[in-house]
Amino acid sequence: MDFIISKFNYWIYIVLMMIGFYAMISKSNLVKKLVGMNIFQTAIILFFISIGSKKGATIPIIQDSHVDAVNSALYMNPLPHVLMLTAIVVMVSTFGVAVALLIMIYRKYKTLEEDEILQILRNEKWPNTH
Amino acid sequence: MKFFALIAVIVTGLLLIYGTMDMPDWGATDSPPNTHVSPRYIEKSIEETATPNVVTSLLADYRGYDTLGETTVIFTAGIVCILLLRRYR
Numbered sequence: 001m002d003f004i005i006s007k008f009n010y011w012i013y014i015v016l017m018m019i020g021f022y023a024m025i026s027k028s029n030l031v032k033k034l035v036g037m038n039i040f041q042t043a044i045i046l047f048f049i050s051i052g053s054k055k056g057a058t059i060p061i062i063q064d065s066h067v068d069a070v071n072s073a074l075y076m077n078p079l080p081h082v083l084m085l086t087a088i089v090v091m092v093s094t095f096g097v098a099v100a101l102l103i104m105i106y107r108k109y110k111t112l113e114e115d116e117i118l119q120i121l122r123n124e125k126w127p128n129t130h
Numbered sequence: 131m132k133f134f135a136l137i138a139v140i141v142t143g144l145l146l147i148y149g150t151m152d153m154p155d156w157g158a159t160d161s162p163p164n165t166h167v168s169p170r171y172i173e174k175s176i177e178e179t180a181t182p183n184v185v186t187s188l189l190a191d192y193r194g195y196d197t198l199g200e201t202t203v204i205f206t207a208g209i210v211c212i213l214l215l216r217r218y219r
Contacts, residue, residue, distance in 0.1 A: 054159045100215050
């Protein structure tokens with residue numbers, strides 16, 4: 001029981017990550033692939049945040065700022081929080097660029113299904129290649 | 131095809147769960163990410179940056195170059211979105 005409680009957060013993020021991974025590699029709709037990538041990144045964020053937690057600690061905002069010696073055991077690890085703040089920004093950026101690319105793909109092919117796009121690409125004439 | 135995807139996902143998940151056996155316990159105060167540099171940040175944050183919120187002082191003072199790169203990333207993403215979605219006429 002103790003073992004399950006001490007490793008439970010990792011299993012949660014692995015399950016979430018595998019849901020995203022399955023959506024990325026098995027779905028043929030490009031929007032669903034993108035949503036899978038977002039679930040994957042969210043699982044990574046959950047993993048890092050859970051690494052930074054300490055038992056009996058609170059959020060890293062120093063409450064009594066006039067005390068000379070701050071006890072570091074009372075506050076959580078602020079480093080994963082900062083890194084995941086950066087990761088959230090990168091996640092939003094990749095999501096925006098990917099959605100813009102999907103809009104361009106839809107304007108050109110009138111579909112977002114991967115197999116239909118491949119079918120259109122195979123039926124096109126390629127004068128340069130042969 | 132979806133069957134092979136499911137097999138790959140299950141194998142990867144089992145490997146990752148096997149890997150968590152060596153990870154530190156949840157909430158452990160002596161785990162590697164909680165011991166080396168983060169106590170130093172928490173203890174000296176008030177003294178060096180005069181900011182009660184340690185996350186803010188880390189983001190803007192200790193790791194300012196990281197934040198600069200982050201803003202570069204979001205700037206590039208914005209420029210790319212504008213270039214992609216602009217209608218040429």
